[in-house]
Amino acid sequence: MVAASTLKSKPNELANNLKEKLIKLDFFEDVQSAGPGFINIFLKRNDFVSTINVINKMRDSFGKSKVGDGKKVQIEFVSANPTGPLHVGHGRGAAFGDAIGRILEATGSLVEKEYYINDAGRQIDILTTSVLLRMIKEDINNYFPQNAYKGKYIEDIANKLKKDINLNCDYESLTKDMPKDPEKEIDQIIENIKDQDESSWNQAKEFSLAEMVKSIKNDLKTFNVDFDHWFNESSLGDVSDSSSEISNSINKLKSDGNAYEKDGAIWLNTDISGDDKHRVLIREDGRATYFASDVAYHKNKIDRGFDKLVNIWGADHHGYIKRIEASIETLGSSKEKLIVKLVQFANLFKEGKKVKMSTRSGEFFTLKDLIDDIGTDAARFYYLSKQADQHLDFDIDLAKSDSKENIFYYIQYAHARIVSLEEKALKKNSKIKTNINNIENNSYKECDKLIHEISKYPDVVNKAANALQPHLVIYYLRDLAQLFHSYYNDNHVLSETDQNIESILACLLSVRQVISNGLDLLGISPIEKM
RNA sequence: GCGCCUGUAGCUCAGCUGGAUAGAGCAACUGCCUUCUAAGCAGUGGGUCAGGAGUUCGAAUCUCUUCAGGCGCGCCA
Numbered sequence: 001m002v003a004a005s006t007l008k009s010k011p012n013e014l015a016n017n018l019k020e021k022l023i024k025l026d027f028f029e030d031v032q033s034a035g036p037g038f039i040n041i042f043l044k045r046n047d048f049v050s051t052i053n054v055i056n057k058m059r060d061s062f063g064k065s066k067v068g069d070g071k072k073v074q075i076e077f078v079s080a081n082p083t084g085p086l087h088v089g090h091g092r093g094a095a096f097g098d099a100i101g102r103i104l105e106a107t108g109s110l111v112e113k114e115y116y117i118n119d120a121g122r123q124i125d126i127l128t129t130s131v132l133l134r135m136i137k138e139d140i141n142n143y144f145p146q147n148a149y150k151g152k153y154i155e156d157i158a159n160k161l162k163k164d165i166n167l168n169c170d171y172e173s174l175t176k177d178m179p180k181d182p183e184k185e186i187d188q189i190i191e192n193i194k195d196q197d198e199s200s201w202n203q204a205k206e207f208s209l210a211e212m213v214k215s216i217k218n219d220l221k222t223f224n225v226d227f228d229h230w231f232n233e234s235s236l237g238d239v240s241d242s243s244s245e246i247s248n249s250i251n252k253l254k255s256d257g258n259a260y261e262k263d264g265a266i267w268l269n270t271d272i273s274g275d276d277k278h279r280v281l282i283r284e285d286g287r288a289t290y291f292a293s294d295v296a297y298h299k300n301k302i303d304r305g306f307d308k309l310v311n312i313w314g315a316d317h318h319g320y321i322k323r324i325e326a327s328i329e330t331l332g333s334s335k336e337k338l339i340v341k342l343v344q345f346a347n348l349f350k351e352g353k354k355v356k357m358s359t360r361s362g363e364f365f366t367l368k369d370l371i372d373d374i375g376t377d378a379a380r381f382y383y384l385s386k387q388a389d390q391h392l393d394f395d396i397d398l399a400k401s402d403s404k405e406n407i408f409y410y411i412q413y414a415h416a417r418i419v420s421l422e423e424k425a426l427k428k429n430s431k432i433k434t435n436i437n438n439i440e441n442n443s444y445k446e447c448d449k450l451i452h453e454i455s456k457y458p459d460v461v462n463k464a465a466n467a468l469q470p471h472l473v474i475y476y477l478r479d480l481a482q483l484f485h486s487y488y489n490d491n492h493v494l495s496e497t498d499q500n501i502e503s504i505l506a507c508l509l510s511v512r513q514v515i516s517n518g519l520d521l522l523g524i525s526p527i528e529k530m
Numbered sequence: 531g532c533g534c535c536u537g538u539a540g541c542u543c544a545g546c547u548g549g550a551u552a553g554a555g556c557a558a559c560u561g562c563c564u565u566c567u568a569a570g571c572a573g574u575g576g577g578u579c580a581g582g583a584g585u586u587c588g589a590a591u592c593u594c595u596u597c598a599g600g601c602g603c604g605c606c607a
Contacts (some may be wrong), residue, residue, distance in 0.1 A: 035550035489571040
């Protein structure tokens with residue numbers, strides 16, 4: 001059909017001509033032209049069925065490939081500020097990044113998963129302040145600075161810290177004569193504590209940060225997400241240190257003429273990426289912006305020699321892409337190396353109602369809450385069930401329900417049924433093996449649809465890798481499970497002859513293998529018994 | 531105002547590097563458990579693929595445009 005216009009011929013005439021030639025080849029059973037110019041090729045039954053043997057021999061490696069060509073790919077994801085527990089929004093990024101990592105690895109890339117810890121800057125100061133204030137003030141209902149964190153986790157850290165330090169300040173003196181602006185208020189309190197008891201401040205800061213990172217690591221571990229590398233923003237150093245990485249990046253940009261001084265600040269010229277305006281790297285008051293750290297961080301990543309950098313960001317950061325691309329280009333690399341995947345927010349629904357997220361008050365549904373409620377595997381599954389750059393309505397009740405609507409269990413059920421069938425077959429006759437005995441047998445031909453479907457699997461994995469879309473695997477597994485359940489209902493395997501059972505089992509075990517392999521790409525364990 | 535994402539069956543969503551009669555689940559209706567797990571299966575009804583224009587042999591898919599919804603546009607992070 002593609003050739004039709006260049007050959008100035010009608011697609012279906014071309015198809016007919018081609019068909020006559022193809023049919024003469026002896027490795028095809030039959031060739032038919034159809035519709036507006038399609039050519040349907042029928043494989044010889046022997047070759048078609050032999051897919052099963054391939055799968056049962058390859059096992060875990062069926063579907064894996066080397067198309068990634070050993071390219072070094074770094075995936076940076078989650079990277080949530082260590083100022084509070086991971087919430088359900090982070091969960092989506094975590095599930096997505098981890099699945100992308102698994103899929104790229106399966107297709108032959110060398111993957112490194114990294115978490116960027118924002119352990120420098122004002123956010124951590126606010127965390128420290130919140131902990132210290134909480135430590136010296138029991139009752140936070142009457143008055144507590146608006147911008148301080150108030151969650152239970154702050155109280156927990158404060159209680160632990162109490163054993164080690166004795167803050168040499170009192171609450172009233174720290175918070176008297178406060179500016180009305182909540183931003184300025186919290187900054188003032190930070191200054192006050194530093195002035196009054198610097199050593200406690202430093203100790204509290206280190207401790208609070210360590211506690212938060214520990215809790216984040218724990219949550220991610222529970223969520224079956226492993227990072228290869230944790231990168232501290234603080235390791236990039238400070239602009240006050242002229243030999244730090246952050247200073248080096250900025251100096252290079254300046255000496256190349258890509259950064260300049262204006263209104264007392266240092267700006268990056270971002271014209272190259274078509275960004276709206278130039279961006280500030282160093283503020284008027286001499287402090288670096290968050291962006292400056294990010295520029296140095298991306299330079300660091302590039303210097304580490306990755307072929308591809310995949311950044312997984314919340315969709316609200318999309319306006320940030322162009323300025324990072326500009327920094328990569330102006331630092332002498334290619335923005336083509338950077339792939340930013342945006343993850344839209346997930347709305348949680350429970351009992352038909354949207355679960356409210358109130359970060360300010362500290363009352364929110366955390367990732368840990370979700371895992372405790374529905375389990376790691378179901379949570380990962382539903383996070384991945386929709387394209388990442390689209391809004392996700394996450395229905396908690398559905399994820400727990402025992403109906404067909406719950407695709408997670410629908411797929412797992414297929415897997416469990418096959419496991420159980422194999423057990424029963426072996427109980428019936430312990431000598432049962434998996435051999436393809438008679439492929440022309442009618443009861444065996446019922447398996448054809450299944451064989452056809454599992455033979456598509458490697459292609460699905462490649463597509464998911466190219467598009468960075470794990471959800472393709474989910475929809476494929478659902479279709480495969482559906483075909484299996486249908487087969488299972490229509491055919492009573494164990495009443496067949498032993499010889500037929502061996503053949504059928506060979507097919508069904510390869511179906512089981514594909515389900516298991518597919519789930520593995522998503523970081524989900526198959527269920528053996530339900 | 532500018533940028534990004536989205537609009538497909540009553541509902542939740544697949545399909546989008548153009549290709550055969552647009553698919554699945556739920557909901558509605560009808561059947562299937564003395565036999566391997568009914569968390570299952572089979573069937574019926576349900577569509578101007580938001581509207582319009584264009585490119586093409588061919589458009590849900592590409593381009594333009596209108597409408598509707600979400601998000602982002604700091605010397606915040």
